[in-house]
Each structure stands twice: as structure tokens, then as C-alpha cells.
Amino acid sequence: MPDVLKAALIVLGSAGLAIVVVEILHRLVTKAGHRSAVAADLARTAHRPFLASATVFAVQQAIRAGAGEFPARAGVLHTLVILFIASFAWLVAALLLVLEDAALNRWRLDVPDNLRRRRFKTQVVILRRVTVAAIVIIALGVALMTFPNIRALGASVLASAGIVSVVAALAAQSTLGNVFAGLQLAFSDAVRVDDVVVVEGEWGRIEELTLTYVAVQIWDDRRLILPTSYFTTKPFQNWTRTGSAVLGTAEVDVDWATDIEPLRSELRTTCEGSELWDGRVCVLQVTDAVGGMVRLRALVSANDAGALWDLRCLVRERLVNFIWRHQRDSMPRVRADLSQPGPAGPVRPVPKPDPDSPDSRVFSGGDDGDSRGIAFGGPEEPVAATVQR
Template sequence: MPSTVNAVLVVVAVTGLAIALVVVLHRIVGRLGRRSKLASDLARTTHKPFLATTILFAVQQALRVVTTDFPGRAGLLHALVVLFIAAFAWLVAACLLVLEDVALSRWRTDVPDNLRRRRFKTQLVMIRRITVATIVVLALGVVLMTFPGIRALGASVLASAGIVSVIAALAAQSTLGNVFAGLQLAFSDAVRVDDVVVVEGEWGRIEEMTLTYVAVQIWDDRRLVMPTSYFTTKPFQNWTRSSSAVLGTADVDVDWSTEIEPLRTELRTTCEGSELWDGRVCVLQVTQATGGMVRLRALVSAADAPSLWDLRCLVRERLVRFVWEHQRTALPRFRADMATVTRPRPESPRPVSPAEPEESRFYTGEDGDERAATFSGPEEPIPVSANR
């Protein structure tokens, strides 16, 4: 009994010492965090996993030193080892995530000309997911190796690894394909986070990219979730692959009598008076002159896709208003030639068709009756013999 009490007291004392050490280190790092964002994130994110890891390690070592054999000692120590491995993996993952968050904060994407920043963010997000998955797999493998039975089966497992890998590859073919497609997208610059794309006829922005799926935020706040393999096997439009600046058009149909130069002047005035225009392209062209109407196409440019949409709507609105206020005769017209129009004549009675000639029949008439009898058979049924 005295040895048990001493062991409990030692464990409690070691636990208290570990807690005190973690608290002191947490306060020191917290004060350093007033000047460093990295230290601030470490103090906030790694406090709990570091506390759990330190306490478990201290308790485990105390039990090994001050206790002798007692019922359940081996099981208790093994449980502490498993918990320590899990807590240490949690701590490592937290530290790596803090480093990645600090890197992301230095490469913000909410700034103009953010192509390199979006590329870096996409790759770092993919690396983060791979890092977490790798840490979990390694920690699970270390935990399993602490069991003597599983450790003894290691040789047989390695011997059958070839067969198991083939079966697993066949079973998870689509999943592995999406994983490799996600890695390909992250490091090939085909698509990045915050890219503006047109997928399946929907216009939106890449909101999230994982190893298995890509979430596209549609312009009306819907979400289109696509497998990553879609972007490596099917064509899609990427409006911001090389730069965020894009071109757009606004079409207006007018009459042939429309004066084009005043409309060009109005387009130039509209673009120069709007903050949506980036100053690159502002052109008005006649693209069609068929069907009794003339189609005018205003080609304008903007710094990004949302600004371009608003600029196109503004240009279309100003051109329509200008035509209505200053060139109302230029509205589309439908012309008709009335000189060739005549009144409909009264309907005459339907002529009676002459009698149908015999040459037009094949199975009726004098010669046709014999041909018809060949297909229709005799008129009277053939009597059945009584002997049958």
C-alpha cells in the first residue's frame, strides 16, 4: 500500500510539473506572439496538443520508473504509448499547419494581379492535405506496430503486399485516379483556386480544390462539385489562367439608317467614365448586316470577370438609351413590299374527278379478279373428310 501511494503521488507530481512547464512556455511564446505572427499562431494552435503530449510522456516515464509489476501494468503502459503516439502526431500536424497558414497569409489572393499568389495557394493547399494524410497513416502504422501480434505478422503481410496492392488498386481505381488528377492540377497550373472557369455551361469561380473533388462557386452562389479527373479529361474554359484581365462583348441590333459614329463616341464616353474599364479595349464594330437589321458589337475589357459583366451591362444600357433618345428612327424595322400583295380569290367548287380507268387497277376488274383469287383462295370452304 505505501508503494502504491508513493507511485500515485509521484505521478500526480510529475503531471503537475508537466502542466506548469507547458503553461510557462505558452506564456513566453504568447508574449513573443505580440511581435511575431508565427509565435502567436504557435501559441494558439499547438497549446493543446503540446500539453497532451507532455503530460502523457511524463506519466508514462513516471510509471516505468517508480512502479513494479502489478496487475494491468503492461496494458496501462501500452495504452499510454498509443496515446502518446497519437498526441505527438497531433502536435506535428499542428506545427505544420501553422507554418502553412503563415505562408498563406503572406501570399494573399485578394490583391490585383494575383496569378502567382493563386498558384502558390493552390499548391500549398494540396500539400497540406497530403501532409495531414501522411501523418495520420504513419501514426496509425506506428500504433499498429506496438502490438506484438501485428508485428509478428509483418513478414507475411510484406510477402502478400503485391497481391494486396493489385486488389486495392483495382478496387480504388477511380479514387486513385482522382487523387493523381488532383496532384496534376495543383502542379500543372491548369486550374487554381479563385480561377474563373466555365464548366458544364456554368460560369463560376474555383472555391476549393482537394485531392478528390473541386468545388466551383457559381455566379448565383450555387456550388458545382466536380471530380478532379473531370478537369484532366474534359475541356473547360479558364478565364484567368494567364491573367485576370478579360474581354467581353455587348450586341445591339439597329436599323440600316443608323449613324455609327455617334454610337462609337457614346461607347468611348461610357468606358472612360466608368471605373470598371481597365483602359485596354473599347471598340464598336458592325459584325452583321443581314435580315433587315445591322448588328453592332461593342468589345470592351476589364480587370476581372465580375467587373467585365457589370461593364457589359452598363455599355448595353447606355447604347440602348442613346439610340432611343437621339436616333429613334434607328430602331429595328421589319419592311414589307405591299405592291405585290393581292386580294385572295373566291374559292371555286372542287372539280369532280373522272372515272378511274381500268388500267389503274391490278387486283380488281376483268383480269384482276383471277390474280386476287390466287391470294384470297376459293370463296367456299373445302369440306373436311369424315375419316379425319
Template sequence: MSSVLTAVLGVAGAAVAAIVVVEASHWAMIRIGRRSALAADLARNMHRPFLVTLTLIAIQQAVRVWGGDFPGRTGVVHALVIGCIAAFGWLVAALLLVLEDMTLARWRTDVPDNLRRRRIKTQVVMLRRVTVASIVILTVGVVLMTFPGIRALGASVLASAGLVSVIAALAAQSTLGNVFAGIQLAFSDAIRVDDVVVVEGEWGRIEEITLTYIAVQIWDDRRLILPTSYFTTKPFQNWTRSTSAVLGTAEIDVDWSTPIEPLRAELRRVCENSELWDERVCVLQVTEATGGTIRLRALVSAADAGALWDLRCLVRERLVGWMWENQRGALPRMRTQLDELDDGVAPVRQARRVDAPADARVFSGGDDGEARGAAFGGADGHAPGTDDTVAATTGR
């Protein structure tokens, strides 16, 4: 009876002592945390795992020292050992997560120039997932090794490891490919969290990067979920890989008679009066002159993709409104010939042959044209593939 009482008191005393030590340490960390963010984070996130770990270790040692021999002692000790291993894995994971949170807090991404910060955030988030998965696997492995039967099967497991690895690789080929692709993306700097991308014809922002998939937040708040291997095997647009500042265009079709300089001055005025413009690029150019209209392209710049979208819409709106108020004749018009007999065009007369001037010819007229004509002509003076092709097809 005295031995049982001694064992109970010993176990209880060890547990109480462990709890007292943990609570005293927690109180001290809270006091230090008033001046240190790291200490406050440790006190908040490591209190429970540290309490469970130290208490289980103290109880296990008390059972070994004062427990003596009692029915089921081996099972109790084994259960305490497994609990200590699991609690220690929890403690290590909590410590690593605290350190990763401190890194993320130091490199915040809600600042204007956040390119390096987004890169570090992406890598830390990926390392967090790898770290947690590794700790769980190691903890489960150590727990299984505490069973004697599993240790005895180790030799046979190692003997068949080759076949098992081949089968597992074939069965999990896609999953493993995504995992390795996620690790590659985290350190290759191809994409980062908060990057603006165009994927599958959708414009959005990288919201989350995991080991198996990537979530893209589309501009209308939809989510596009893609496997990580997509970004290592298919092309996509990254608008913010080197900098967040981007260029954009607003195109307008106008009539051939449109004066360009007043529109160019209006574009400059719109950009200078808008806080969306970053004062880098403001250009108006004629990019096409085909059909019945000419195409004007307004090229503008902004600090980020969101501001660029609003600036492009603003430029298009203000230019259209200004043209309607000041240059209605510049609006696109369709020209139609109504009278074929009196169209103002002189009748075509048969005239004597007049050679084209030298600046209207490419393969003749001048030493350069004659040399070019000789290079592209055949031995008899005509271009190969013309008369020869006709003769071959007609049989002559």
C-alpha cells in the same frame, strides 16, 4: 505500501512537472507573441497537443521507473505508449498546420494583383490535406506495429501485398484517379482558388479544391461540385489564368441605314464615364451584314470578370437608350413588298451576252485567273466531278 506511495507520488510529480513546463512555455510564447505573429499562432494552436504529449511522456517514464511490478503493468505501459504516439502525431500535425497558416497569411489573396498568391494558396491548401492524411496514416501504422501479433503477421501481409494492391487499385480506381488529379492540378497551375471559369455552360469562381472534388461557386450563389478528374480530362474556360483583366462584347442589331460614327462616339463616352472600364479596349465594329439588319459589336475591357459583366450590361443599356432618343430610324425594320406590279424594278430583258469584267471572275480573265482555272480544271477543260459525275449516274 511505501512502494505504492512512491509510485503514485512519482507519477503525480512527473505529471505536475510536465504541466508546469508546458504552462511556463505557453506563457513565454504569449509574451513573445505580442511582437511576433508566428509565436502568437504557436501559443494558440500548439498549447493543447504539447501539453498532452509532454504529460503522457512524463507519466510513461514515471511508471517505468517507479511503478515496479503490479498487475496489468504491461497493458498500462502499452496504453501509455499508444497515447504518446497519437499525441506526438497530433503535435506534429499542429506544427505543420501553423506553418501552413503562416504561409497563407503572408500570401493573402484579397489584393488586386493576386495571381501568384492564388497559386501559392492552392498549393498550400492541397499540401495541408496531404500532410494531415499522411500523418494520420503514419500514426495509425506505428500504433499497429506496437502489437506483437500484427508484427508477426507482417511477413504474410507482405507476401500477399501484390494481390491486395491489384484488388485495391481496381476497387478504388476512380478515387485514386481523383486524388492524383487533385495533386496534378495543385502543381500544374491549370486552375487555382478564386479563378473565374466557365464549366458545363456555367460561369463561376473556383471556391475550393480538394483531393477528390472541386467546388465552383456559380454567379447566382449555387455550387457546382465536380470531381477533380473533370479538370484534367475535359476542356473548360479559365478567364483568370494569366491575368484577371478580360475582354467582353455587347452586340446590337440595327438597320442598314444606321450611321455608325455617332454610335462609336457614344460608346467611347460611356466607357470614359464609367469606373468599370480599365482604359484598354473600347471598339465598335460591324461584324455581320446579312438579312435585314447589320450587327454591331462593342468590344470593351475591364479589370476582372465581375466588372466586365456589369460594363457589358451598361454599354448595351446606354447604346439602346441613346438610339431610342437620337436615332430611332436605326432600329431594326422589316421591309415588305406590297405591290408586285409596280415595284420600281425595270423588267428583265433578254440581252446579248456580255462577258464579266476581269475583277468579277476567279477562274478566268487574266494570267492569274487562267492559271487557277487550269489548276482546277480537267484535261478537257471542265472541272472534274461535274459532267463526269452526271455521266456516271445516268449510265452515259
């Protein structure tokens, strides 16, 4: 009985001392958190796992050193070893979470051009998930190896590992495929967190990217959940792979009698008067003239996909309003000539277009147009003519 009482007193004393030391350190780190965001996050996230690890370790060492022999001593020490392994793994995972938060706070996404920041966030999130999974597996393996019977079975387990791995690979083929696809997406820059994509006919933003699935936030706040292997096996559009600035079009069908130059001036006025336009591209072109109508395409640019959508709607609205107010005869119509042929009427003078106007060119004129022409330029002669030679 005195030995049991002595062991209990030693356990309570060591546990109390560990708790006091941890609480003192916690208060110091919390006080430092008023000046440092990392210290504040550390005090908030790592307090409980550190308290559990320190308490279990102190009790274990106290029993080993001064408790002496008492009933079930070996079982208690073995239980404390397993608890320390679990609590220490919890502490390591918490420290990794603190490091990730510190890195992500330094590389924030709420900036105009956040391409590198989105790539960094994607890789950090994927690495943290992989690391946490590895910590759990290693901790579980170390805890199991503390049992003598399991250590004796280690040789036979290693001998049959080949067969087990084959069976497990066949059973979890799709899951493992998604895991490797997630790692590939994280380091290939094919898609990143906060990228704007068009997938399955839906336009949205990459909200979350994990090892097994990708969550796409659709523009109307729906969520499209896809396996990560989808983005490595099927085509999709990524509007922000090389930058957040994008181009967009607004098309309008008008009559052949439409005067194009005033509409081009109206487009320029609309873009220059809106904060949505980034100052790069503002072009109005005739892209089709069949079926009794002329199709006008306004090509504009913006800093991001959201601003581009609003700018396209604004341009379409202003062009329609301008045509209705100033060129009502330019609205699309269907013609039927029922009269006898007669002398031609007076010809309306057509203003001479300016061939050097940058508002009528997409792949030439200005630094931005010239660079786009080089990027999308093809052979100078048709391929068929080259083959015939």
C-alpha cells in the same frame, strides 16, 4: 500497496510538472502573439496537442525511471506509448497548419493581380491535405507495430501486399483517380483556387479544391460540386489562367441606316467615364450584316470577371439609350416595298470612317491590339490554296 502509492505519486507529480511547464510556455508564446501573428496562431492551434504530448511523455518516463514494479506495468507503458504516438502526430499536424496559415497570410488573395498567389494557395492546401493524411497513416502504422503479434505477421503481410494492392486498386479506382487528378490540378496550373471558370454551362469561381472534389461558387451563390477528375477529362473555360484581366462583349442589333461613328464615340465616353474599365480595350465593330439587321459588337476589358460583367451591362444600357434618344430610326425594322419602282431619293452623306481609329480594331492598332494579332494570327494565305499548289 506502498509501491502502487509511490507509482501514483510519481505519475501525478510528473503530470503536474509537465502541465506547469507547458502553461508557462503557452503564456510566453501568447504574450509574443501580440507582436507576431505567427506566435498568436501557434499559441492558439498547438497548445492542446503540445500539452497532451508533453504530459503523456512525462508520465511515461516517470513510470519507466522511478515507479518500480507494480501490477499491469507493461500494459500501462504500452498504452502510454500509443497515446504518445497519437498526440505527437496531432502536434505535427497542428504545426503544419500553423506554417500553412503563415504562408497564406503572407500571400493574400485580395490584391488586383493575384495569379501567383492563387497558384501558391492551391499547392499549399493540397500539400497540407496530403501531408496530414500521410501523418495519420504513419502514426497508425507505428502504433500497430508496437504489438508483438502484428510485428510477427509483418512478413506474411508484405508477401501478400501485391495481391491486396491489386484488389484495393480495383475497388477504389475512381477514388484513386480523383486523388491523382487533384495532385495534377495543383501542380499543372490548369485550375487554381479563386479562378473564374465556365463549367457545365455555369459561370463561377473555384471556391475549394481538394484531392477528391472541386467546389465551384456560381455567380448566384449556388455551389457546383464536381470530382477533380472532371477537370482532367472534360473541357472547360478558365478566364483567369494567365491573368485576372479579361475581355467581354455586348452585342446590339440595329438597322442598316444606323450611323456607326456616334455609337463608337458613345462607347468610348462610357468606358472612359467608368471605373470598371481598365483602359486596355474599347472597340465597336460591325460583326454581322444579314437578315435585314446589322449586328454591333462592343468589346471591352476589365481587371476581373466581376467588373467585366457590370461593364458589359453598362455598355449595353448606354448604347440602347443612345440609340433611342438620338437615332430612333436606327432601331431594327422589317421592310416591305409595295410601291412601283421610281427615281431614287436623295442620298444621305456618310461620314468618312477613320481607318486608323483604335476603336474600330481588335487585332491591330496600339500595343495591345498588335500583340493580340500576333497571338491569334494565322497563315497569310488560305490553307486550301496552299494545298492546291
